[in-house]
Amino acid sequence: MSNSNSSLKSRWNVEFLRGHGTGRQLALIILNQPFSELLLSNLWKAAQWHCCADGGANRLYDTFQRDEDRKNYLPNLIKGDLDSIRPEVRRFYERQEVNVIEDDDQNSTDLMKCVHALQEKEVNESSAQYHIILLGGLSGRLDHTVHTLSYLHKLRKIREQVFAVTDENIGWVLDRGEHEIQIDHDLLGKTCGLLPVGIDQTILSTSGFRWNLTNQMSSFEGLMSTSNHLVRGENLVWVETSQPIWWTVELKHLH
Ligand SMILES: Nc1ncnc2c1ncn2[C@@H]1O[C@H](COP(=O)(O)OP(=O)(O)OP(=O)(O)O)[C@@H](O)[C@H]1O
Numbered sequence: 743m744s745n746s747n748s749s750l751k752s753r754w755n756v757e758f759l760r761g762h763g764t765g766r767q768l769a770l771i772i773l774n775q776p777f778s779e780l781l782l783s784n785l786w787k788a789a790q791w792h793c794c795a796d797g798g799a800n801r802l803y804d805t806f807q808r809d810e811d812r813k814n815y816l817p818n819l820i821k822g823d824l825d826s827i828r829p830e831v832r833r834f835y836e837r838q839e840v841n842v843i844e845d846d847d848q849n850s851t852d853l854m855k856c857v858h859a860l861q862e863k864e865v866n867e868s869s870a871q872y873h874i875i876l877l878g879g880l881s882g883r884l885d886h887t888v889h890t891l892s893y894l895h896k897l898r899k900i901r902e903q904v905f906a907v908t909d910e911n912i913g914w915v916l917d918r919g920e921h922e923i924q925i926d927h928d929l930l931g932k933t934c935g936l937l938p939v940g941i942d943q944t945i946l947s948t949s950g951f952r953w954n955l956t957n958q959m960s961s962f963e964g965l966m967s968t969s970n971h972l973v974r975g976e977n978l979v980w981v982e983t984s985q986p987i988w989w990t991v992e993l994k995h996l997h
């Protein structure tokens with residue numbers, strides 16, 4: 743999986759949902775949202791750096807019943823204002839020598855604090871950028887959900903690939919330009935959307951969908967491609983957009 747600058751076409755695949763590496767180092771940021779054990783374990787396996795945003799640590803802890811199992815899933819970092827992590831959860835991870843960092847800044851969210859921590863790590867280690875998977879953040883509290891939409895929209899300027907994943911959906915921002923998205927029909931459901939949020943309007947062209955667009959203007963006030971379908975037999979979709987948009991597709995339940 744890589745953003746190929748040479749062809750100016752971004753190529754995307756989501757095989758990390760199966761627990762597969764994708765070539766680039768992956769960072770998993772666990773938010774305070776429900777998720778299945780199978781989704782967690784696949785993403786955990788695919789990622790090289792694991793971080794919990796505050797109450798995300800409760801979700802990780804509660805995924806397992808036994809401390810022996812919890813000890814196989816120790817994050818590299820727990821960070822946030824730490825007003826949501828339960829005391830016994832904090833105690834457990836601190837005893838396992840997990841780095842727990844309290845950051846009381848009241849102008850940035852726990853999600854932002856975790857992304858900043860990753861950026862510091864990359865600078866300190868002079869490493870290439872990780873691709874980022876947020877576990878959660880697409881549903882639940884509307885202010886948090888819109889924050890996720892806004893934050894990934896902004897991050898596109900400084901980060902290469904940032905995904906948000908829940909048991910129901912995966913989504914990310916397609917920056918202006920051309921995109922080829924690999925479609926694994928065993929992982930992805932058919933329903934999808936191309937969402938012009940955070941922009942005035944965009945000109946969209948697509949192929950591989952049930953309902954395609956050609957140089958069509960799309961905006962929040964006007965046409966939005968929601969409830970579109972992937973087509974069985976097409977293993978790739980193509981999207982060209984003149985402005986950044988959110989792309990989402992429903993997920994099949996993992997088994
Ligand atoms: N109900 C929710 N819906 C969507 N995302 C959520 C929700 N609750 C938490 N999150 C995500 O998980 C992160 C950690 O959440 P937590 O509950 O620990 O803190 P919070 O006090 O709600 O959030 P923050 O301190 O970031 O404002 C949040 O920054 C947000 O990205």
Ligand SMILES: Cc1ncc(C[n+]2csc(CCO)c2C)c(N)n1
Pocket residue numbers: 823847848849850851852
């Ligand atoms: C205009 C404005 N609105 C809301 C907040 C509150 N806020 C935003 S991020 C955050 C941290 C939560 O851990 C808090 C409390 C603010 N600071 N400024």
